Amino acid sequence: MFSGKAKDVQIYENNKIKLIFRDSISAFDGEKKDNLQGKGEVNCRMSAKLFEILNGYGIHTHYHSMLDNNTLICDKVEIIPVEIVCRNVTAGSFCKRYGVEQGLELSPPVIEFFYKDDELHDPLVTQDVAIQLGWMIKEEAMLMEAVTRAVNTILVELFDMVSLQLVDFKLEFGRTHDGRIIVADEISGDSMRLWDKETGEIKDKDRYRKGMGDVIQHYNDVYDKLSKLSKLPDLSLSTKAQVIVKLKQTVLDPAGEVTLRSLNRMNYQEINNARLGKHVFVNCLTAPSSELLKNLRDMSEKLFSNPLIEDYFIDLWFEEEG
Amino acid sequence: MKIGITKFPGTNNEQDIVRILNSLNAENELLYPRDYRKLQGFDALILAGGFSYGDYLRAGVIAARTNLIDELHDFIISEKFVLGICNGFQMLCEANYLPGVLTTNTSTRFISEWVNIKVNKTNSPLLKGLESKVMRIPIAHYEGNYYNVEESIKQLKDDSQIAFQYCNEKKVVEPMSNPNGSIANIAGIVNDKGNVLGMMPHPERASFPYLGSIDGRSIFENLIEELKC
Numbered sequence: 001m002f003s004g005k006a007k008d009v010q011i012y013e014n015n016k017i018k019l020i021f022r023d024s025i026s027a028f029d030g031e032k033k034d035n036l037q038g039k040g041e042v043n044c045r046m047s048a049k050l051f052e053i054l055n056g057y058g059i060h061t062h063y064h065s066m067l068d069n070n071t072l073i074c075d076k077v078e079i080i081p082v083e084i085v086c087r088n089v090t091a092g093s094f095c096k097r098y099g100v101e102q103g104l105e106l107s108p109p110v111i112e113f114f115y116k117d118d119e120l121h122d123p124l125v126t127q128d129v130a131i132q133l134g135w136m137i138k139e140e141a142m143l144m145e146a147v148t149r150a151v152n153t154i155l156v157e158l159f160d161m162v163s164l165q166l167v168d169f170k171l172e173f174g175r176t177h178d179g180r181i182i183v184a185d186e187i188s189g190d191s192m193r194l195w196d197k198e199t200g201e202i203k204d205k206d207r208y209r210k211g212m213g214d215v216i217q218h219y220n221d222v223y224d225k226l227s228k229l230s231k232l233p234d235l236s237l238s239t240k241a242q243v244i245v246k247l248k249q250t251v252l253d254p255a256g257e258v259t260l261r262s263l264n265r266m267n268y269q270e271i272n273n274a275r276l277g278k279h280v281f282v283n284c285l286t287a288p289s290s291e292l293l294k295n296l297r298d299m300s301e302k303l304f305s306n307p308l309i310e311d312y313f314i315d316l317w318f319e320e321e322g
Numbered sequence: 323m324k325i326g327i328t329k330f331p332g333t334n335n336e337q338d339i340v341r342i343l344n345s346l347n348a349e350n351e352l353l354y355p356r357d358y359r360k361l362q363g364f365d366a367l368i369l370a371g372g373f374s375y376g377d378y379l380r381a382g383v384i385a386a387r388t389n390l391i392d393e394l395h396d397f398i399i400s401e402k403f404v405l406g407i408c409n410g411f412q413m414l415c416e417a418n419y420l421p422g423v424l425t426t427n428t429s430t431r432f433i434s435e436w437v438n439i440k441v442n443k444t445n446s447p448l449l450k451g452l453e454s455k456v457m458r459i460p461i462a463h464y465e466g467n468y469y470n471v472e473e474s475i476k477q478l479k480d481d482s483q484i485a486f487q488y489c490n491e492k493k494v495v496e497p498m499s500n501p502n503g504s505i506a507n508i509a510g511i512v513n514d515k516g517n518v519l520g521m522m523p524h525p526e527r528a529s530f531p532y533l534g535s536i537d538g539r540s541i542f543e544n545l546i547e548e549l550k551c
Contacts, residue, residue: 251469252503254430278379303387306380306416308423309469 005030006043006190012073015177016064019072021047025190027209029118034208041069042219043188048072049226050155050187057154057237058287059147061183062174077174077184082130083122084144085112086152087168091193092206094168097124108320109152111145114170139293142316143181144173146288149318150237151183157233159194162225164203167193180290189219237287241296241316245305246277280304288318323549326353326364330385333372333409338526342539345530348546358390365549366403367394369410371462371524381424381465382412391417403448403545404518408463411510411520420511420520421478422470427463428503434462436534437501439486439509439523440493446516447548448541449485456493457486457537459523461501461509466522468504468511475505486510486521 001017002009005026010018021040026033044066051063051072062074087094090104094112113130114122127141136144148171159166169192174184185191194203202210203218247253253275260274282299286292293316300312325343327336329352336352343350353360353367361367375384385391391413398404398419406414414420427433439459441452470478478484486509489495500507502522510521525538 251425252428254426254428254503258430303379303383306383306423308471309425 006040007186011076015076016073017076018067019074019186021070021072021186025205025208025215027205029121032209036208036216038216039219042216042223043186043190044070044072046188046219046223046226047186049223051183053158053232054151054154054183054187056232057150057235058289059151059154059183060180060287060289060291062185074184075174075176075182077176077182079184080136080140080144080173080175080181081116082125082135082144083114083116083170083172084148085114085168085170086110086148087112088152088156089165089167089193091167109149111148113141116172139314140173140175140181143288143290143293144171146239146316146318147171147173147181147183149320150239150287153237153318153320154233154235155187155192157235158226158229160197161229161233162222163197164222164225165195165197167195169193182290189215189222194222236285237318238321239284239286239288239292239316239318241282241284241292241314243280243282243296243300243304244277244313244315245280245300245310246275246312247310249275251309278304288316292316323349323365323546324363325350325545325549326361326367327351328353328355328367328369328390328410330355330372330374330388332374332376333370335372335407335409335524335526336370338524339368339370339407342526342529342542343546346542346546348542348549353390355385355388355390358388358393361390361393361397364397364402366405366545367397369404369406369413371408371410374409374413377409377465380412380416382409382414383416385409386413386416394419398513398518401515401517403548405448405541405545406518406520407524407526408461408466408522411522412465414518414520419518420513421474422468422508422511424463424465424522425467425469426465427467427501432462432464433466433501435460435501437461437509437523438489438491438493438499440489440495441486442482442484444482444485444512444516446485446512446519448516448519448544449512450544450547452540452544454493455537456489456491457523457525457528458535459525459528459538460535461523463502463522466502466504468506468508468522470505478508478511479506481514483511483514484508485512485519486523 008020021044023040048066064073087110172185189204256275305312412424487495487507490499525541528535528538
């Protein structure tokens with residue numbers, strides 16, 4: 001059905017697909033290509049493991065099950081052509097683009113959007129561009145960023161338990177047939193940078209990019225370390241949201257009028273409209289997801305606002321505790 | 323025959339309603355939000371006014387999302403009588419049992435005063451014999467400004483659902499007599515079946531001579547009369 005640089009996609013049953021991991025590896029927009037024995041299997045296993053862990057924390061992903069050593073069964077989605085990159089430490093293209101040294105801590109982590117197009121060399125795009133060019137709507141951009149930050153919190157803690165530092169990673173997202181946004185593609189040594197906390201040794205695809213060798217050995221080592229973990233990080237994820245409720249422009253806002261008159265009396269003559277709204281802040285005890293956003297919309301329509309006279313806007317984000 | 327009177331945290335008009343019902347020898351009982359399972363055992367319900375749950379978010383909305391008001395759905399379907407007064411009217415609107423919404427008075431002030439309202443022709447037995455009369459009756463609210471979209475207002479007019487309109491002593495419905503900015507001077511409406519009546523003015527506060535008016539009494543009398551039938 002579809003063949004990518006390292007994986008094939010085949011139609012399966014019931015809105016599912018087979019995601020088949022091959023041994024091929026490439027870098028620099030396909031300029032450097034190779035076949036590395038065992039690469040398909042380790043990335044398939046790694047992805048299955050990480051998706052399972054993420055699912056356990058309430059992150060909605062496309063992962064369903066592992067069919068064989070090279071194949072995952074996943075939800076069929078329409079892939080959004082934008083990769084979301086999350087950086088905890090400066091490295092790679094970030095250093096090149098901004099002329100900064102490698103290894104600087106970024107706190108809170110930096111989120112970047114890249115348009116997936118080898119010919120254009122996957123250019124960095126702003127959210128505004130991604131929305132204007134129709135790749136996503138604003139709400140999806142907001143959700144993808146929140147989910148990526150939540151995934152980062154989990155993965156940072158997880159790799160920390162095996163003494164690895166998560167430098168950065170990328171996520172891809174897909175749209176399900178019913179319009180939900182879920183994490184898709186793979187999460188493996190190909191899609192992240194991992195450094196050994198003690199020795200600083202590189203454990204990811206940079207080994208291949210830099211011709212350091214032993215790529216699969218290190219991929220396998222990371223997988224083995226994760227497999228030996230007897231417990232997972234003790235995390236309870238929560239999502240923050242705020243709902244702004246404002247009176248429709250057609251509805252008289254007496255409190256706004258009074259405020260406007262006061263502003264004018266204070267000689268702020270340049271103000272000719274003031275509207276007073278409400279601001280509801282909620283903390284949600286789940287990871288960010290399309291379902292949560294839908295629930296927030298329901299809450300806004302059923303309780304926070306009266307649709308007859310008010311409009312509402314939802315803002316949702318994830319922030320690390322403490 | 324038993325009439326329920328709702329008591330939500332923050333409402334404060336229920337005893338005035340108890341007083342008028344007692345004086346008319348109508349059996350009544352206060353109904354608290356936790357008593358929602360008892361609701362269907364009553365023959366009529368009066369939603370008393372006040373400031374349920376502090377009127378946080380919007381007047382009446384928190385009460386409107388309780389089990390008790392959810393239960394009202396079946397109660398209303400079975401064509402039992404429901405009278406919502408002031409905050410009770412706001413609850414009925416927020417729960418969508420009556421159309422529209424009560425929003426902030428245009429004066430941005432709490433208004434407590436005597437007003438005149440004209441009773442229109444409706445199909446509601448609660449207003450039997452009162453048609454085209456003027457009632458002198460008190461209001462006391464901050465959010466009494468009835469709002470609805472134009473088409474709905476027209477619908478209410480066409481279907482004779484506008485029960486009360488603020489007017490002058492000569493029964494003329496005019497802007498000067500509108501205390502709170504309500505569209506079409508609307509002071510109260512009924513649902514299409516006529517068994518649900520919501521009103522901002524307080525008939526229970528105009529039910530004894532010593533209160534200065536007995537104009538509101540007939541609404542309770544009509545209710546009891548209907549329940550006896």
